[in-house]
Amino acid sequence: MIFENIITSLHGEGERKTGLITLNRPKQLNALNDALMDELGSALRAFDADAGIGCIVITGSEKAFAAGADISAMAKFNLTDTYGSDFITRNWETIRSIRKPVIAAVAGFALGGGCELAMMCDFIIAADTAKFGQPEIKLGIIPGAGGTQRLPRAVGKAKAMDMVLTGRMMDATEAERTGLVSRVVPLAELMSVALAAAQSINELSGMSVMMAKESVNRAFEGTLADGVMFERRLFHSLFATVDQKEGMDAFLNKRKPVFVQR
Numbered sequence: 586m587i588f589e590n591i592i593t594s595l596h597g598e599g600e601r602k603t604g605l606i607t608l609n610r611p612k613q614l615n616a617l618n619d620a621l622m623d624e625l626g627s628a629l630r631a632f633d634a635d636a637g638i639g640c641i642v643i644t645g646s647e648k649a650f651a652a653g654a655d656i657s658a659m660a661k662f663n664l665t666d667t668y669g670s671d672f673i674t675r676n677w678e679t680i681r682s683i684r685k686p687v688i689a690a691v692a693g694f695a696l697g698g699g700c701e702l703a704m705m706c707d708f709i710i711a712a713d714t715a716k717f718g719q720p721e722i723k724l725g726i727i728p729g730a731g732g733t734q735r736l737p738r739a740v741g742k743a744k745a746m747d748m749v750l751t752g753r754m755m756d757a758t759e760a761e762r763t764g765l766v767s768r769v770v771p772l773a774e775l776m777s778v779a780l781a782a783a784q785s786i787n788e789l790s791g792m793s794v795m796m797a798k799e800s801v802n803r804a805f806e807g808t809l810a811d812g813v814m815f816e817r818r819l820f821h822s823l824f825a826t827v828d829q830k831e832g833m834d835a836f837l838n839k840r841k842p843v844f845v846q847r
C-alpha cells in the first residue's frame with residue numbers, strides 16, 4: 586500500500602512478522618489530521634487481516650510520536666463541523682477494533698490526540714525522551730479521543746486531573762512510575778526493544794494472544810464478576826486448540842513449542 590502520511594514495513598524472523606506503522610508528518614510533528622488517521626486505519630485493518638502478521642507497532646519520529654490533533658485543521662471548526670459531522674469518531678475508533686496486539690513505541694512528544702492514540706494501544710514502550718500530556722485545556726477545549734477516560738484508568742484520578750486541568754507534560758520517568766507506560770528505554774534502543782517485544786508475541790499462539798488482549802480489555806468495562814466469568818470462558822475455550830496441546834506437551838518434554846496457529 587502507498588501512503589503519504591505514514592510508512593508501513595514488515596519486521597522479524599519466522600512465519601509471523603511484525604507490522605510497523607511509522608507516523609510520518611515530520612514538519613508538523615506528526616499532527617494527526619483526517620488523512621493521516623484514515624491511512625492509519627487502513628494500515629491497521631490490513632495488518633489485522635493478514636495471517637502473516639502477529640503483532641503491530643506504531644511509532645513516530647525521535648522528536649514526536651504525535652503532537653496532537655492538527656490544530657490548523659481544527660481552528661475554524663464550529664459546532665456543526667464537530668458535533669454535526671461527529672468529528673474524530675469516523676477514523677479514530679478503528680484502533681479499538683484491532684484484535685492483534687498493538688504496541689506504541691513513543692519518543693518525544695505524545696500530546697493531546699497523540700497521547701490518546703498511544704493510550705489506545707495495548708501498551709506503551711517509551712524512550713527516555715518521551716513526554717506525555719493532554720494540553721487541550723490551553724486551547725480552550727478538552728481531550729476528545731478518550732483522554733479524560735483512559736488517563737485516569739492508567740494513572741489514577743489525582744495525576745489525571747493534574748495533567749488534564751493544568752496541561753503540563755509528564756516525562757518518561759513519571760510516566761513509568763505512574764503506570765502510563767510499561768517500560769522506559771534509552772532512545773537508541775527504543776525500536777529494537779519494541780520490535781523484540783513484538784517478535785516474542787509473534788512466536789506465541791495467536792489465538793491465546795487475542796483472547797488475552799480481549800480479556801484484559803474487559804477489565805475496563807463492566808463488573809469484576811462479569812470480567813472473571815468472561816476470562817474463564819475464554820480460558821476454557823483455549824483447550825480446544827492444537828496450540829494448547831503443543832504448548833503444554835513442549836513444556837513437559839522440555840522443548841521449544843512449535844505453534845501452528847490453530
Ligand code: HXC
Pocket residue numbers: 612613614616617652653654655656657673694696697698699720721724727728729730
Ligand atoms: C498542528 C502542529 C501541532 C499540532 C506542532 N505543530 N504541533 N501543527 N497541530 N498539534 C507544528 C507547529 O505549528 C510548527 O509548525 C511545527 O509543528 C513545529 O512545532 P514547534 O512548535 O515549532 O516546535 P517546538 O517549539 O519544539 O514545540 C513542540 C510542541 C509544540 C511543544 C509539541 O509544537 C506544541 O505545543 N504543539 C501543540 C501541542 C498541542 O496543543 N496538542 C494538542 C492539540 S489538540 P511551523 O509551520 O510553525 O513550523 C488535540 C485534541 C485531540 O490533540 C482531540 C481528539 C482528536
